Amino acid sequence: MVDVCFYFQVHQPYRLRHYQIFDIGKNHDYYDEKKNKEILKRVVNKCYLPTNKLLLELIEKHPEFKVSFSFSGTILEQLEEHEPEAFESFRELVKTKNVEILDETYHHSLSFIYSRNEFKRQVVLHNKKIKSVFKYTPKVFRNTELIYNNDLAYMIEKMGYKAVLSEGADKILGWRSPNFVYKAHGTENLKVLLKNYRLSDDIAFRFSNPNWPGFPLTADKYASWISEIKEDVVNLFLDYETFGEHQWPETGIFEFLKRIPEEFTKKKIGFKTPSEIIKSCKVVGEFNSYNFISWADIERDLSAWLGNELQQAAIKELYNMEDEILKTKDEKLINDWRRLQTSDHFYYMCIKWFSDGDVHKYFNPYDNPYDAFITFINILNDLRDRTQKANAQRIK
Amino acid sequence: MKVLMLGWEFPPFNTGGLGTACYGLTKALVNEGVEITFVMPRAPQQLKTHVKLIGAEELAKVVFVKLPLLLIPYSTESNYEMILSKTQADKQIYGRNLFEEVFRYKALIKKLFLQGSLGDFDIIHAHDWMTFPAAVELKNLSKKPLVAQVHATEFDRNGGNFGNPVVHEIENFGIKNANVVIAVSNFTKNIILKNYEVLPENVFVVHNAVDFSDYDVQDDFYIKKEDKIVLFLGRITLQKGPDYFVEAAKLVSERIPNVKFVVVGSGDMQGQMIKRVIELGLINKFLFSGFLRGKDVDRAYKMADVYVMPSVSEPFGITPLEAMRNGTPVIISKQSGVSEVVKHCLKVDFWDVNELANKIIAVLNYRALHNELKKHGALEIKKFSWNEPARKCIKIYKALVGEING
Numbered sequence: 073m074v075d076v077c078f079y080f081q082v083h084q085p086y087r088l089r090h091y092q093i094f095d096i097g098k099n100h101d102y103y104d105e106k107k108n109k110e111i112l113k114r115v116v117n118k119c120y121l122p123t124n125k126l127l128l129e130l131i132e133k134h135p136e137f138k139v140s141f142s143f144s145g146t147i148l149e150q151l152e153e154h155e156p157e158a159f160e161s162f163r164e165l166v167k168t169k170n171v172e173i174l175d176e177t178y179h180h181s182l183s184f185i186y187s188r189n190e191f192k193r194q195v196v197l198h199n200k201k202i203k204s205v206f207k208y209t210p211k212v213f214r215n216t217e218l219i220y221n222n223d224l225a226y227m228i229e230k231m232g233y234k235a236v237l238s239e240g241a242d243k244i245l246g247w248r249s250p251n252f253v254y255k256a257h258g259t260e261n262l263k264v265l266l267k268n269y270r271l272s273d274d275i276a277f278r279f280s281n282p283n284w285p286g287f288p289l290t291a292d293k294y295a296s297w298i299s300e301i302k303e304d305v306v307n308l309f310l311d312y313e314t315f316g317e318h319q320w321p322e323t324g325i326f327e328f329l330k331r332i333p334e335e336f337t338k339k340k341i342g343f344k345t346p347s348e349i350i351k352s353c354k355v356v357g358e359f360n361s362y363n364f365i366s367w368a369d370i371e372r373d374l375s376a377w378l379g380n381e382l383q384q385a386a387i388k389e390l391y392n393m394e395d396e397i398l399k400t401k402d403e404k405l406i407n408d409w410r411r412l413q414t415s416d417h418f419y420y421m422c423i424k425w426f427s428d429g430d431v432h433k434y435f436n437p438y439d440n441p442y443d444a445f446i447t448f449i450n451i452l453n454d455l456r457d458r459t460q461k462a463n464a465q466r467i468k
Numbered sequence: 469m470k471v472l473m474l475g476w477e478f479p480p481f482n483t484g485g486l487g488t489a490c491y492g493l494t495k496a497l498v499n500e501g502v503e504i505t506f507v508m509p510r511a512p513q514q515l516k517t518h519v520k521l522i523g524a525e526e527l528a529k530v531v532f533v534k535l536p537l538l539l540i541p542y543s544t545e546s547n548y549e550m551i552l553s554k555t556q557a558d559k560q561i562y563g564r565n566l567f568e569e570v571f572r573y574k575a576l577i578k579k580l581f582l583q584g585s586l587g588d589f590d591i592i593h594a595h596d597w598m599t600f601p602a603a604v605e606l607k608n609l610s611k612k613p614l615v616a617q618v619h620a621t622e623f624d625r626n627g628g629n630f631g632n633p634v635v636h637e638i639e640n641f642g643i644k645n646a647n648v649v650i651a652v653s654n655f656t657k658n659i660i661l662k663n664y665e666v667l668p669e670n671v672f673v674v675h676n677a678v679d680f681s682d683y684d685v686q687d688d689f690y691i692k693k694e695d696k697i698v699l700f701l702g703r704i705t706l707q708k709g710p711d712y713f714v715e716a717a718k719l720v721s722e723r724i725p726n727v728k729f730v731v732v733g734s735g736d737m738q739g740q741m742i743k744r745v746i747e748l749g750l751i752n753k754f755l756f757s758g759f760l761r762g763k764d765v766d767r768a769y770k771m772a773d774v775y776v777m778p779s780v781s782e783p784f785g786i787t788p789l790e791a792m793r794n795g796t797p798v799i800i801s802k803q804s805g806v807s808e809v810v811k812h813c814l815k816v817d818f819w820d821v822n823e824l825a826n827k828i829i830a831v832l833n834y835r836a837l838h839n840e841l842k843k844h845g846a847l848e849i850k851k852f853s854w855n856e857p858a859r860k861c862i863k864i865y866k867a868l869v870g871e872i873n874g
């Protein structure tokens with residue numbers, strides 16, 4: 073009998089407003105408040121509210137149904153400020169105790185790759201935020217975009233976590249299956265849960281594709297596929313926006329979700345959260361990834377965020393400012409610096425999909441990756457000027 | 469499929485994009501098995517090319533004195549008169565102005581048709597307004613369908629303004645009487661639908677392309693320079709937005725000390741442009757090279773750190789592609805057809821001088837931006853080919869012939 077472990081990612085960045093070189097020194101307001109509110113409203117209405125409502129109903133009706141979430145700090149802030157109803161409904165869900173919350177970096181950042189100290193600070197910030205919002209202390213960690221390597225696992229264990237989520241990347245697993253619990257290489261006893269990308273992507277990407285042999289996907293068909301797996305756990309890791317936003321209501325995605333507890337139970341598939349999985353499943357081997365992996369694209373690497381010169385130049389400038397900006401002890405400055413660390417900003421500068429005519433990331437505010445770079449780098453220059461001024465004043 | 473094309477110029481005897489486009493399009497059409505007879509007012513002798521080239525003058529046995537300038541497609545009414553008054557030739561054989569010239573072409577075509585010199589054809593395909601009276605005459609005589617291709621309108625040539633009413637009238641006459649109108653971009657299609665008498669379903673977009681197959685990219689040209697170079701290359705006319713270039717240059721030079729602005733080309737706004745450069749105190753930052761040809765054009769692109777095309781109204785615009793071919797990052801106005809088909813460049817509204825300056829500065833300041841634009845731009849232009857536009861034309865021809873015969 074196999075268990076499934078659902079984890080949903082909830083995140084929105086602070087998108088930047090159009091910022092020219094002429095704004096430097098004059099305008100320190102970096103965010104496109106109107107656009108951010110608009111997009112937030114849209115995902116709240118299309119996804120968060122209806123899906124939360126459905127999950128609440130399902131948990132009430134099927135006490136065995138369980139899911140887990142990871143929220144970035146930036147989405148929680150925005151919900152709290154602008155969409156209190158959705159914010160509350162997430163709290164309601166957590167109160168059912170059928171929901172596990174994971175920790176991540178507060179700003180959904182790539183900090184682990186560039187600054188281990190900053191990474192730690194952001195994980196702590198996130199941990200505090202989750203505690204204050206949900207009265208909950210996460211035990212399991214997931215890094216931005218499931219970015220992972222052995223060093224990350226080592227550090228996460230030292231920080232007190234019991235498990236970490238990552239991608240079931242073929243290049244690491246080889247012939248082995250993602251449907252087991254592994255121990256992270258180089259750690260005492262940190263468990264790794266690996267995404268079953270085939271079954272996850274059946275929902276996330278293929279659900280509404282009429283050319284896919286599995287189309288139309290129904291809950292009982294999906295349950296029968298999973299029930300054939302004679303292994304320990306199927307990890308279904310998805311962006312939460314899959315429900316209602318990436319897959320519109322017309323595709324039948326909500327009916328599909330609604331039938332899952334019933335159909336899975338019929339086929340004797342259990343529901344567990346990551347913490348329950350690591351308690352119930354035995355470790356079958358070691359997961360050893362010296363290089364970084366992620367859940368992005370076919371490459372499953374960092375190239376979506378750091379694959380070209382624009383991205384490299386921008387992120388290096390950003391992290392070069394670390395010491396100077398922290399020296400200011402100016403919360404507003406440090407907060408601006410951290411919001412710029414959100415991985416989405418680098419994703420918008422990605423050229424590899426743009427060439428194929430596929431600006432496929434939802435809610436990308438830019439026409440092209442070059443514009444994304446120009447706005448980002450101008451803002452960074454303003455931030456640097458402010459930092460220098462602040463430090464000069466402190467010395468006086 | 470036999471197509472009779474009416475044009476004005478053909479490489480190597482061309483002055484601009486029209487001849488280049490006709491060359492590329494006809495070459496790809498011939499590859500697809502279309503037979504083309506290309507008629508122009510006067511064909512260069514002993515030029516072997518892929519189409520049957522006919523000079524109306526020669527065939528009609530009209531004594532012709534070599535005056536190539538008289539027939540350049542970018543002639544405006546006023547500079548035609550100027551050119552004509554300067555020539556030493558016998559003025560009697562020419563019309564007094566450009567319009568008379570256009571109608572003389574029409575008379576020649578009629579004569580050629582009636583004496584059977586044009587041979588068989590299934591379709592008439594005419595390029596731009598100067599051929600339209602001849603094309604409509606031919607359509608009426610032969611009862612064959614007419615495709616009128618618009619490479620530029622009088623609105624473009626006048627920076628979005630109405631321009632010469634007689635030219636407009638002739639354009640409208642051709643567009644109205646054509647069975648199908650081809651626009652070289654959506655941008656041009658929109659101008660046509662807004663300003664000329666034609667049904668939307670009769671206007672098709674066939675984007676221009678470029679043919680870089682015979683281009684040698686391995687030019688060892690290298691110059692050592694201390695200054696950053698921002699390039700303007702094109703006719704210095706209202707259409708090309710030289711005034712916006714100068715205003716942006718002012719903003720750029722305030723932030724980047726070692727920058728030079730190179731202007732390649734000539735035109736009726738050159739005096740005004742220089743005057744404004746002096747007013748803004750930028751004369752030591754500007755270099756005016758005049759009109760360049762061939763390898764020198766490529767060198768100008770190669771020397772530049774960024775090429776700017778701030779056109780007010782550009783039906784297509786081939787120069788950004790030439791710049792990209794030379795590995796030069798490109799900033800183009802959104803008011804251009806080429807911006808519909810090119811991705812790896814920066815785009816601005818022509819009037820947004822601040823944004824233009826913002827982008828020029830970014831390219832000059834950040835090596836990463838320069839390098840990525842250069843790399844991906846050079847890759848992108850390799851994908852362009854005349855095969856796609858040729859196929860679109862053939863589809864249009866077939867539908868028209870079927871319509872007439874069916």
